[in-house]
Amino acid sequence: MKRILVTGGAGFIGSHLCERLLNEGNEVICVDNLFSSSKSKIIPFMGNPNFEFVRQDVTFPYFAEVDEIFNLACPASPVNYQVNPIKTIKTSVMGAINMLGLAKRVNAKILQASTSEVYGDPIVHPQTEDYWGHVNPIGIRSCYDEGKRCAESLFINYHQQNSVKIKIIRIFNTYGPRMELNDGRVVSNFIIQALKGEDITIYGDGLQSRSFQYVDDLVEGMIRMMNTGDDFTGPVNIGNPLEFTMLELAEVILKLTGSKSKIIYQPLPQDDPTQRQPNIDLAKEKLNNWQPTVQLKEGLQKTIEYFDKTLKQQL
Ligand code: NAD
Numbered sequence: 001m002k003r004i005l006v007t008g009g010a011g012f013i014g015s016h017l018c019e020r021l022l023n024e025g026n027e028v029i030c031v032d033n034l035f036s037s038s039k040s041k042i043i044p045f046m047g048n049p050n051f052e053f054v055r056q057d058v059t060f061p062y063f064a065e066v067d068e069i070f071n072l073a074c075p076a077s078p079v080n081y082q083v084n085p086i087k088t089i090k091t092s093v094m095g096a097i098n099m100l101g102l103a104k105r106v107n108a109k110i111l112q113a114s115t116s117e118v119y120g121d122p123i124v125h126p127q128t129e130d131y132w133g134h135v136n137p138i139g140i141r142s143c144y145d146e147g148k149r150c151a152e153s154l155f156i157n158y159h160q161q162n163s164v165k166i167k168i169i170r171i172f173n174t175y176g177p178r179m180e181l182n183d184g185r186v187v188s189n190f191i192i193q194a195l196k197g198e199d200i201t202i203y204g205d206g207l208q209s210r211s212f213q214y215v216d217d218l219v220e221g222m223i224r225m226m227n228t229g230d231d232f233t234g235p236v237n238i239g240n241p242l243e244f245t246m247l248e249l250a251e252v253i254l255k256l257t258g259s260k261s262k263i264i265y266q267p268l269p270q271d272d273p274t275q276r277q278p279n280i281d282l283a284k285e286k287l288n289n290w291q292p293t294v295q296l297k298e299g300l301q302k303t304i305e306y307f308d309k310t311l312k313q314q315l
């Protein structure tokens with residue numbers, strides 16, 4: 001049994017990761033300030049003696065004797081990370097410094113939840129890990145993109161200078177049950193709009209693309225990455241390479257929900273990436289042939305069921 005710290009553990013991905021780690025018999029400490037989540041996702045684990053919730057902001061130092069750290073604390077939805085951009089940068093950068101300092105002190109292995117956003121609006125397509133990216137350093141997404149890029153730099157430098165055992169994964173768009181109703185990302189927005197019979201809001205012409213990964217596939221990739229040998233640090237892309245336009249996504253969701261919602265078009269936010277698709281050759285090679293197993297329709301069905309239930313509970 002390991003003692004594992006998950007920052008951002010009350011969030012969408014974090015709650016799935018905590019659940020998986022608990023199911024494998026580990027002791028889990030979840031550190032979260034509930035900025036973009038609620039206790040509801042971790043309440044089911046509260047009765048488990050191996051689970052501990054600490055309400056704490058990662059921009060302040062935290063100490064605990066742990067074997068491993070998964071560093072997920074950071075709002076991930078553009079709507080949430082743009083509410084307080086300075087705080088978003090502080091969370092990525094100071095959070096990384098505090099968690100790397102802790103890893104160094106207690107000799108823990110530490111994994112950084114980085115993002116495909118480090119590639120910005122990519123010119124290389126699909127994106128491979130050796131691509132340096134195309135990020136606007138002063139645009140509205142920069143608080144997130146540059147914060148995450150700086151965190152990657154901190155991770156690599158703590159590894160090279162202080163021999164901290166690090167792992168960096170670059171997560172591509174991930175969806176699934178337990179996203180917040182007001183999260184603002186595209187999959188949850190479209191599903192909720194379809195279920196409520198409201199207009200489906202496509203930003204821009206809907207021809208921009210994303211590649212959507214179901215959360216269980218990501219969690220499997222994260223655990224495999226944490227278990228690789230100390231010489232492999234990444235970064236490694238973790239995502240589902242099947243690419244869809246937002247228009248295609250809206251049409252699939254309308255079909256699966258049987259909704260009569262209309263599609264409407266709204267302005268495209270500044271610096272919205274036009275395309276995104278992971279090359280996952282490195283993940284396959286290094287993570288014991290890891291690859292996504294849940295395809296879009298199956299993952300969307302499970303997510304639709306979750307939101308349908310959640311919305312009915314609110315009535
Ligand atoms: P989320 O917003 O649901 O979860 C983030 C969690 O971090 C929340 O519980 C939030 O309260 C917590 N948090 C935020 N600031 C904090 C702070 N200062 N101190 C402590 N806790 C704080 O988002 P998510 O989709 O679960 O994303 C989790 C991680 O994965 C993030 O680091 C995100 O950048 C990364 N990621 C996610 C995606 C995706 O598509 N979901 C893609 C790329 C990267």
Ligand code: UDP
Pocket residue numbers: 077078173184185186187189190201202203204208210246268269272273
């Ligand atoms: N998007 C959209 N309608 C929405 C929410 C998002 O058309 O209601 C678009 C958004 O402009 C982007 C894509 O969907 O092109 C993915 O957006 P999301 O916020 O989910 O993630 P990210 O842009 O960070 O990949």
